[in-house]
Amino acid sequence: MTDRKIPRDRADDYADEIIQARQAFAREHTGSALDHVASYSLDPGTLPGNVEGFLGVAQVPIGLAGPLLVNGEHAQGEFFVPLATTEGTLVASYSRGMKLCRDAGGITTTVIGDRMQRAPVFSFDDARQARAFGEWLSEHFDDVAAAAGTTTSSGRLVDIQQFPVSKLLYTRFNYTTGDAAGQNMTGKATFAACAWIKQNYPGEVHFLLEGQFATDKKTSIVNMLHTRGKRVVAEITLPAALVEEQMHVSTDKLYAARMRGQLGSIMSVTNNNGNHSANGITAMFIATGQDVANVAESSALYGFSELLPNGDFYASVTLPSLIVATYGGGTGLATQRECLELLGCYGAGNVYKLAEIIAATVLAGELSLGSAVVAEEWVQAHDDLGRNRP
Incomplete structure (x- = not known):
């Protein structure tokens, strides 16, 4: 019977020789060439504590969105946001929302809670x-x-x-x-x-030690109410004329659609009354070395909007359980560190800054997609930018 035990080296499982042995083993048993998986620029010696049985890398395309103007307590100024994704239209949509928000004076962000649990x-x-x-x-x-x-x-x-x-x-x-x-x-x-x-x-x-009440990597009402990770708000007031000019929709129609979506969220008993917070959060998590499984909790969102008496549109998102890091975990790996450095967020003292940038990015994406749906541009955008097949 063929030996199907994956090669390991107890002394140094990240040395070139054992990695090549695993690659040869995979080729032999699967028939896959691994031409791209086995090609990488990172140093495997940096990987202990991040992955076992290292074979190679999964390369996810990174697009650059922005500039994103943030008026935060920790993130201040314009940022170019790396989004790792394979979904066409995503980067373009977030950039469109960022332009709208920048022209309106920027997004105000506030960290209002910080908790991590064991239960x-x-x-x-x-x-x-x-x-x-x-x-x-x-x-x-x-x-x-x-x-x-x-x-x-x-x-x-x-x-x-x-x-x-x-x-x-x-x-x-x-x-x-x-x-x-x-x-x-x-x-x-x-x-x-x-x-x-x-x-x-x-x-x-x-x-x-864990009674499943921290709801680690699972969405839950308890985390939304009591905070897990960072609790952060992003908010903006959009002039009615600007929305109509750039989004091709009136603010009263945007607000009416928001209310209909609110009811749909209640009916479906979701953890999120927004449009697609998981998209931006996941793309930023992959790019910056966060634990992507935490999107299960981090994508929770409380959206709140108002149509103001003068026709302007107030919009906000509250992320009650955003789990992020700028130190440790996968944040120090080669490409992940570079993406954090793009944002000025690598290392100690930057976690609130990163949380504010992520929240602002989410708000920009909510406004862009919400406007596209009302203006009936959503399907066309995916046809134009999201098709990757013959």
Whole structure:
């Protein structure tokens, strides 16, 4: 029987020889040439901690949108935004929205929340024991926070939310995590905190480190209400004449369509009453080395609009669970770092800036697509720019 075990090297699994052995193995067993997958400019020696069994790369085209004018507290000025995508019309649509917003004076952005969780569940013999533990946990918060803090220099336990059910106490240990996304950081810190709790609680306590209440990489109402990652608002007021000139639609029709879409979102019970936040967020995540699976949470959006008495159009998006990093994870890899540097966001002290740029990009994309649908230009745009077949 043919050996189908993927080649590994316990001493150095990122050396050229073992990578070439895996490529040869894949060619032999699949018949694929791997001409492009096996061609890359990055240094495999930088990959430990990011990928195992390295074979090659998946090259995703990156388009440049902008300039995007942001009036933020952390992101200020014009930015050219890298969008990694294979969807035609996407970059053009975002650029169109960015032009509209730039000509209107720019997008104002505000970070209003910062939390990352691990959510252990504690088990007891009955509800009264669970209640007593919850009271003890509140009284000893400082000690629990100190135990969590022994594992990290950049994370800080801010509070512990409690959600008692039956004889269980579900909790959310909420942290700030600096410029890192922080899922691993909070897991390690919370495990240390729970070990301290188990050792010091006067009664018997059993815990599961994650009770599925942090809803890691899953969309949820709890994260939308209570924040996971960065909570950031992007907003703008668009003059009616400018909208009509550039988007070929009146603001009253744009607002009427917004209300119809609102009802559709309610009927479908979605986490998002916007148009396509996942498009811009995913494209920026791929380009800048974010954990793309976090789009499941990060694409959640609260859209709010007003038709003002003078006919101008106020539009805003709130991203309640935007999980981003400018340090650690995939952000330091070759192309990802370069894309962060395009935005002036690589490294420590830049995570709020990146969050504001992403939120502004999302708003520009919402306005562009929303206008195209009302002006009946959406289908034609995809026909013109989104067809890649004979």
